[in-house]
Amino acid sequence: LLTAGLGQILKGVLPQRNLTLHHRPYFRLTQLEELAVFPDINEEAIAVAEELIGKSDFVLEIMLPFWREALTAYKNQRYADCTMLLLPQLEMGLRKYFTAVNNCPSRLLTAECT
Numbered sequence: 001l002l003t004a005g006l007g008q009i010l011k012g013v014l015p016q017r018n019l020t021l022h023h024r025p026y027f028r029l030t031q032l033e034e035l036a037v038f039p040d041i042n043e044e045a046i047a048v049a050e051e052l053i054g055k056s057d058f059v060l061e062i063m064l065p066f067w068r069e070a071l072t073a074y075k076n077q078r079y080a081d082c083t084m085l086l087l088p089q090l091e092m093g094l095r096k097y098f099t100a101v102n103n104c105p106s107r108l109l110t111a112e113c114t
Contacts, residue, residue: 007021041074046071046074046075049071050068050071053067053068053071057096058093058096058097059089059093060092060093060096063089063092066085066088066089067085067086067089069085070082070085070086070089073085
């Protein structure tokens with residue numbers, strides 16, 4: 001995995017220009033229970049959700065494995081994984097409807113306003 005690190009570049013450039021990089025102080029989340037925003041959803045509701053994603057026009061068929069894996073992550077209380085899987089899928093569903101409403105199916109990947 002290769003990631004770009006702006007910090008590495010700045011370490012070399014800033015001293016040449018007599019500039020310094022100021023860092024924000026670290027903070028701790030001390031009351032994590034109050035930050036738990038995911039509701040408790042029972043198995044019956046999850047089963048209904050699994051059935052709906054299979055039938056929904058909002059979900060692209062090739063994306064079904066991502067939706068199912070997001071539900072699995074939710075069941076296993078891996079909420080960050082669930083969110084990371086669902087956000088792109090929600091974006092894709094909105095793009096799909098945008099292109100349908102605006103009659104521009106060829107723009108599904110960009111969904112730019114025309």
